[in-house]
Amino acid sequence: xxxxxxxxxxxxxxxxxxxxxxxxxxxxxxxxxxxxxxxxxxxxxxxxxxxxxxxxxxxxxxxxxxxxxxxxxxxxxxxxxxxxxxxxxxxxxxxxxxxxxxxxxxxxxxxxxxxxxxxxxxxxxxxxxxxxxxxxxxxxxxxxxxxxxxxxxxxxxxxxxxxxxxxxxxxxxxxxxxxxxxxxxxxxxxxxxxxxxxxxxxxxxxxxxxxxxxxxxxxxxxxxxxxxxxxxxxxxxxxxxxxxxxxxxxxxxxxxxxxxxxxxxxxxxxxxxxxxxxxxxxxxxxxxxxxxxxxxxx
Amino acid sequence: xxxxxxxxxxxxxxxxxxxxxxxxxxxxxxxxxxxxxxxxxxxxxxxxxxxxxxxxxxxxxxxxxxxxxxxxxxxxxxxxxxxxxxxxxxxxxxxxxxxxxxxxxxxxxxxxxxxxxxxxxxxxxxxxxxxxxxxxxxxxxxxxxxxxxxxxxxx
Numbered sequence: 001x002x003x004x005x006x007x008x009x010x011x012x013x014x015x016x017x018x019x020x021x022x023x024x025x026x027x028x029x030x031x032x033x034x035x036x037x038x039x040x041x042x043x044x045x046x047x048x049x050x051x052x053x054x055x056x057x058x059x060x061x062x063x064x065x066x067x068x069x070x071x072x073x074x075x076x077x078x079x080x081x082x083x084x085x086x087x088x089x090x091x092x093x094x095x096x097x098x099x100x101x102x103x104x105x106x107x108x109x110x111x112x113x114x115x116x117x118x119x120x121x122x123x124x125x126x127x128x129x130x131x132x133x134x135x136x137x138x139x140x141x142x143x144x145x146x147x148x149x150x151x152x153x154x155x156x157x158x159x160x161x162x163x164x165x166x167x168x169x170x171x172x173x174x175x176x177x178x179x180x181x182x183x184x185x186x187x188x189x190x191x192x193x194x195x196x197x198x199x200x201x202x203x204x205x206x207x208x209x210x211x212x213x214x215x216x217x218x219x220x221x222x223x224x225x226x227x228x229x230x231x232x233x234x235x236x237x238x239x240x241x242x243x244x245x246x247x248x249x250x251x252x253x254x255x256x257x258x259x260x261x262x263x264x265x266x267x268x269x270x271x272x273x274x275x276x277x278x279x280x281x282x283x284x285x286x287x288x289x290x291x292x293x294x295x296x297x298x
Numbered sequence: 299x300x301x302x303x304x305x306x307x308x309x310x311x312x313x314x315x316x317x318x319x320x321x322x323x324x325x326x327x328x329x330x331x332x333x334x335x336x337x338x339x340x341x342x343x344x345x346x347x348x349x350x351x352x353x354x355x356x357x358x359x360x361x362x363x364x365x366x367x368x369x370x371x372x373x374x375x376x377x378x379x380x381x382x383x384x385x386x387x388x389x390x391x392x393x394x395x396x397x398x399x400x401x402x403x404x405x406x407x408x409x410x411x412x413x414x415x416x417x418x419x420x421x422x423x424x425x426x427x428x429x430x431x432x433x434x435x436x437x438x439x440x441x442x443x444x445x446x447x448x449x450x451x452x453x
Contacts, residue, residue: 006441008441082420082421082422082423083417083422084422084423084424101417102415103415103416103417103420104413104415104416104417104439104440104441105416105417105418105437105438105439105440106417108417108438108439109417109422109424109439112424123417124415124440125415126440126441127441189433189443189445192433
């Protein structure tokens, strides 16, 4: 049985294969109704808009159907049921489970108890592999990933999307540039792991200086709750905000990505520049999730 | 045959049946007992020697436990604190088995994950699971890395 739990479980060829499959779904190169006899459970024990909707959309486009739980309040978790039991029960109803859960490692646990494949749609501050795949897919639409310069900007301490993406990019000979406010730098053990994987990691303190040599700038949300008060949040957030002024002298092919939702990290005026690719990135969630759903249920 | 200096005689007497754990890293004897679940209220007859001179280690600790033979999973735990420890199983005053300790590749239910957000720290029916890497212990559920102070995380 094939589970999608963590980007750490993937080798380069696995990622390339899934990206190729996503491209086929993206271009309509598949049999309509290919999953029309399949049912997926979307178990979302944490709020989500785009991840949940794009999984539901992907399943519908493949001809399959989805059922689901939207919140802990609406589930038997409030009666004290363990996730393990929920997974065993739901596994008896459906052909695959997509799980979003606040605890790290929840998807790994689910895969151990499930009688059907499990796809991790985010587990707390842990992994979110379908996001990483759609990030890679978006980059690959514009340029080969091998050997490019990618900047990660924002909350690199808690941002799970940044960690997952960095791990995946380490398989492509990418040079990583990190730009983070004090206290939100990439954890030392993750930077060490990336370097052990042979990745060059360059730390920057200045956005303007870093952005000129980048092929991709990946911006993540700086969360207000990470700061002691609103004033220090606004102070940091404003100094890391990308505006059109930052884009003078950048490479022509620079693409700015963001996992969304954004909270002021990117000036809306940037949306109108050719560098802004985050909405396209969000829409790529559908073909990637089509590829994943098809892969685990084919 | 060498003549032993009587002033440096045995600190603790031999045991008839049980386990002698020798070559424990100096100062770790009490932690070894703790992870074996042997507390002050134990009924077993215990001898503990700490900071004993050792040719090989400089100083070492020794623990003798009467009438108890250690199981493999207990030995695994000791390996985390005292990788050079030697386990001697004693029957009728004779060493019937002598084995080193070996840190296994995966530790199940031995170490508690320090990450409060880890699924293994909930009421789920799973044991903590860590892979043993040169840089530390890596939680296979949440990817947390324990780099030092492992004794404090042993369940």
